[in-house]
Amino acid sequence: MVLEKLGDSLKSTLSKITGAMFVDEKLISELVKDIQRALLQSDTNVQLVFSLSNKIKDRAKDSPPPGVTKREQIIKIVYEELTNFLGKESHEIQITKKPTQIMLVGLFGSGKTTTAGKLAKYYKKRGLKIAVMQTDTWRPAAYDQLEQLAKQVGVDFFGNKSEKNPSKIYSSFKPRLAEYDVVIVDTAGRDALSDELIAELNNLNKLVQPDQRLLVISGDIGQAAQSQAQAFHDTCNVTGVIVTKLEGTAKGGGALSACSVTQSPIIFIGVGEKIDDLEPFHPQRFVGRLLGMGDLESLLEKAREVVSEDDAKEMSEKFLKGNFNLIDLYEQMKTMKKMGSFGSLMEMIPGMGKLKLPKDVLQVQEGKIEKWRYAMDSMTKDELEDPELLSAERIDRIAKGSGLSASEIRELLKQYRQSQKMMKMFKSEKDVSQLMKKMGGKLPKGMMG
Numbered sequence: 001m002v003l004e005k006l007g008d009s010l011k012s013t014l015s016k017i018t019g020a021m022f023v024d025e026k027l028i029s030e031l032v033k034d035i036q037r038a039l040l041q042s043d044t045n046v047q048l049v050f051s052l053s054n055k056i057k058d059r060a061k062d063s064p065p066p067g068v069t070k071r072e073q074i075i076k077i078v079y080e081e082l083t084n085f086l087g088k089e090s091h092e093i094q095i096t097k098k099p100t101q102i103m104l105v106g107l108f109g110s111g112k113t114t115t116a117g118k119l120a121k122y123y124k125k126r127g128l129k130i131a132v133m134q135t136d137t138w139r140p141a142a143y144d145q146l147e148q149l150a151k152q153v154g155v156d157f158f159g160n161k162s163e164k165n166p167s168k169i170y171s172s173f174k175p176r177l178a179e180y181d182v183v184i185v186d187t188a189g190r191d192a193l194s195d196e197l198i199a200e201l202n203n204l205n206k207l208v209q210p211d212q213r214l215l216v217i218s219g220d221i222g223q224a225a226q227s228q229a230q231a232f233h234d235t236c237n238v239t240g241v242i243v244t245k246l247e248g249t250a251k252g253g254g255a256l257s258a259c260s261v262t263q264s265p266i267i268f269i270g271v272g273e274k275i276d277d278l279e280p281f282h283p284q285r286f287v288g289r290l291l292g293m294g295d296l297e298s299l300l301e302k303a304r305e306v307v308s309e310d311d312a313k314e315m316s317e318k319f320l321k322g323n324f325n326l327i328d329l330y331e332q333m334k335t336m337k338k339m340g341s342f343g344s345l346m347e348m349i350p351g352m353g354k355l356k357l358p359k360d361v362l363q364v365q366e367g368k369i370e371k372w373r374y375a376m377d378s379m380t381k382d383e384l385e386d387p388e389l390l391s392a393e394r395i396d397r398i399a400k401g402s403g404l405s406a407s408e409i410r411e412l413l414k415q416y417r418q419s420q421k422m423m424k425m426f427k428s429e430k431d432v433s434q435l436m437k438k439m440g441g442k443l444p445k446g447m448m449g
Contacts, residue, residue: 042253117149
C-alpha cells in the first residue's frame with residue numbers, strides 16, 4: 001500500500017473518534033497529537049504539520065450543523081484539512097496542442113527514465129501518439145533503458161548514444177516531432193543540483209519550450225524534498241510534480257508536502273515498479289484511501305482500462321454479493337491482476353481499507369491463477385458451479401488429473417472461501433463514509449460508501 005504506515009496511523013486515530021462515547025476537548029487534543037505524530041513520522045515538514053493541526057483544532061471548536069453529530073463533524077474536518085494540505089484539487093495535463101511536450105527533471109535516483117516510460121504508457125492507453133526522447137548524456141544506461149521501455153510500451157524512441165550535447169540531440173529530431181500528440185523528454189540528473197546541471201537544464205528548457213516541466217522526486221527523500229523542489233523550481237519554473245516510489249516508503253510525507261513550497265501541484269504518483277503503476281494524483285481520493293474510506297472512482301477507472309463497462313458492472317455485482325462460483329472467481333482474479341495488486345484494489349473499496357485483513361488474503365502470487373486453471377479443467381461442471389461438492393476424494397481425483405498436489409487444490413478452495421468471507425465482512429462493515437452522508441453529500445463524488 002502507498003504510505004501504509006501513515007494510513008494505518010491515521011485510521012487508528014480516527015477509530016478513537018468513531019468508537020468514543022463522547023467527543024470532548026481532551027479527545028480532540030489527543031486526535032490532533034496523533035495526527036501530528038503520524039505526519040512527522042512520515043517526514044512531513046514540521047511547520048506544515050503544526051499549521052494543519054492548528055486548523056483542525058480551530059475548526060473543531062465550531063458547533064456541528066443540524067443533523068450532524070460532533071463525531072461526524074470531526075471526521076469531516078480531518079478529511080477536508082488533509083485534502084487541502086495535499087493540494088485540494090487534482091490537476092490534469094491538458095493535451096490541447098500537437099505536440100504537447102513534457103520535460104522531466106530531477107536528480108539521480110529519482111526515477112525519471114522509468115517515469116518517462118510509465119507516462120508514455122499512460123497516454124498511449126488514452127489513444128494518443130507518443131514519442132519519448134533521451135537527452136541524458138551523463139548516465140550510461142539511460143539511453144538503453146528508455147529505448148527498451150519504449151519498445152515495451154510500443155511508442156517511438158529518439159536519442160543519440162554518441163552525442164554528448166543534449167541540445168544537439170533534441171535539435172536533430174525536432175522536425176519529426178510535429179506528428180506526435182505527446183513528446184516526453186527525459187533529461188540528465190546529478191547527485192545534487194550543480195551549476196553545471198542548472199546551465200544544461202536552462203539551455204534545454206529554452207530550446208524545447210516545453211508545455212510542462214515536471215519535477216520527478218523520490219518518495220523516500222524525506223524532508224530534503226522541500227529544498228530540492230525549490231531549487232528546481234528556481235531553475236526551470238516547475239509546473240508540476242511526479243512523486244515516485246511511494247509504494248514502499250514510510251517517508252513519503254516529505255515529498256507530498258514539498259509541493260506547497262513551490263505551489264506546483266502533484267500531477268502523478270508512482271505506486272509500484274510495473275509500467276502501469278502510475279496514477280493521476282487526486283488529493284480527495286488519496287486521503288480517502290489513507291483514512292480507509294475507499295476510492296471507487298479510481299477503482300472504476302482501472303476496471304474500464306481492462307474490461308468493458310458491462311463486464312465491469314457484472315463483475316462488481318457478483319463480487320460484492322459474494323454469490324460467485326469458481327469460474328467467476330478465476331475470471332475476476334484474472335481481470336483484477338491486470339488492474340493491480342489485490343491490496344491496492346481493496347484500499348479503493350469503502351470499508352475494506354479499514355479491515356485488518358492478512359496480506360496473504362489480499363495477494364495472489366504470480367503463477368497461481370494458471371495453476372488454478374489446470375485444476376478447474378479437471379473439475380466437473382457441477383463442481384465448478386458448487387465448490388462445496390469437493391470432498392477429499394474428489395480433491396484427490398482433481399489433483400491427479402491436473403498434475404497438482406491436493407494441498408494446491410485446497411488452497412484454491414481456501415481462496416474462494418476467503419473471498420466470500422471478505423465480501424460478507426464488507427457488507428456488514430459500517431464505513432466512515434456512510435456517516436458523512438448526513439452532511440448533505442459534501443464528501444466528493446466517488447468517496448461515498
